[in-house]
Amino acid sequence: MKALVIDDNELVRDNVAEVLRGEGWEVCVADSAARAFEMLGEGESWQLVFCDVKLSDAQEAEGYAVLRRFVEEQPDAQTVLMTGHGSAAGALDAVSAGAYDYLMKPFEVGDVVRIARDVRRAVEKRERPGTTGELPPAPVYTSDIDLVGISSGFVEVMKMVGRVAATNLPVLITGESGTGKEVVARAIHQRSTRAEGPFVAVNCGAVPSELIESEMFGHVRGAFTGAERDRRGLLQEADGGTILLDEITETTPAFQVKLLRALQEGEIRRVGSNHTLRVDSRVIAATNRDVEREVKEGRFRQDLFYRLNAVTLHLPPLRERREDIMPMARHFAERACPGAGPVSFSRDAVRALVSYDWPGNIRELENAIIRAVALCERLVRPEDLPERVREAAAQHERQQHALDAPAHEATANDSPPAPAEEPLVSLSELEGRHIARALAHTGGNKQAAARLLGIDRTTLQRMIKRHGLDANSARANGDANKPDANGDGPAPT
DSSP: OEEEEEOSOHHHHHHHHHHHHHTTOEEEEESSHHHHHHHHHTTOOOSEEEEESOOSSSOSOHHHHHHHHHHHHOTTSEEEEEESSOOHHHHHHHHHTTOSEEEESSOOHHHHHHHHHHHHHHHHHHHSTTOOOSSOOOOOOOOOOOOOOOOHHHHHHHHHHHHHHTSOOOEEEEOOTTSOHHHHHHHHHHTSTTTTSOEEEEEGGGSOTTTHHHHHHEEOTTSSTTOOSOEEOHHHHTTTSEEEEETGGGSOHHHHHHHHHHHHHSEEEOBTOSOEEEOOOEEEEEESSOHHHHHHTTSSOHHHHHHHOSEEEEOOOGGGOGGGHHHHHHHHHHHHSTTSOOOEEOHHHHHHHHHSOOTTHHHHHHHHHHHHHHHSSSEEOGGGSOHHHHHHHHHHHHHHHHHHHHHHHHHHHHSOOOOOOOOOOOHHHHHHHHHHHHHHHTTTOHHHHHHHHTSOHHHHHHHHHHHTOOHHHHHHHOGGGSOOTTSOSOOOO
8 A cells, every 4th residue: 555645734744654654655755746747757656645735835725636537547446635724615615626625724644543443444445346336426516606605514524525425325415594505506516417407495484384385396287277278397407516405404204205205215206286297406405404303203204304315414503613703704794795805803893703603604794794794894893793692792701700700809818818920921932831831731742732722733833832842841740641561641742
């Protein structure tokens, strides 16, 4: 098994290569895309490639060029993109372009080990007589989505979207109202082999129960009062493409029976007709309810549920991924007034936006930002935000004060006199002390220290060098973090 590691950062490149060699791989390294292309032109071949997205200051995304080149010339090689500036859009684009995985720095050694072992198993299975690889062929690369996010949970969802798009499996998307279910459904369609076909979205909850069968399957002339001519149904309109059945749990059991048959047999019968018609449309269903609870309580057919959820994607609400709120807010602000210059947010406005729970999720956030941009003078302040957002921020601040008050009272009444004020020092010295404390706390484990400080390992390495710190002495003092004779305990990296 041969692997290639491409990264202009020597530390990352050597660490990934070392882990792969420990897993029994023969590893080559390259410090640039040009060097990787040169090796590719020399007839080298690999089963696994790890490549950084940004390989130089001159090119923002050379890693995608490497990915496309390997997809064209060595399609059997599984390429993993690595980035220190990951996003949900990047994850979806990478996996859709043919990447095996998308890792955000700093990642764990276990991530590299997992990928190396999975790819080894896939290659071994593919090379057995009479078997094929487990991975689907990569679709054509596009970049046309309106999904913004950097949280790990949302990135994982987008990686799954990229994987299922190339298949023809039915997909069930769950999530609260406003989490972007239709946007995700469109992303799946645009990255599928049906991208040239139609995308039809229907809100099942908005169609009266007595009309939904006619809407979905169509009808013939004279089938009922007012049916003056034949009419194609939405399933037939989506033939060769994708149909999104939004709020599928709002349908009646009678309709669910007919929909199940249509999905199983790939054919429909118009209302009032005795003839069946073949249809070939991929079905994506979406709901904001707990489908398993709906099945238990008898409101949704179990057999239809199993038919629809070959793959289930759950979109987390905005309150569970607060780190995505400000990237989305800036995106909506830029889109609200394109070409008019950047819109910024005051510190208090950021605090208010992040502390609010957003029960309406992305839809509510977008409306709030559009309103704020229309009212502000290029700087969004709390007073530009809706009253409910300001009130939630004020309530959050009152709760924080209430939690802090007992501690302040105890300090005022019971604590001894405060010590003399410590002399002021430079920010650089403070930074050095803080990094030294983090290294001492982790016993010299740089990866753990980087996570503790909220920075990537490369940045930490530069800081250690700048301040002349000795991680080895910190490791020697951190006996609790050292592996014992049997290899137990966290190994410093």
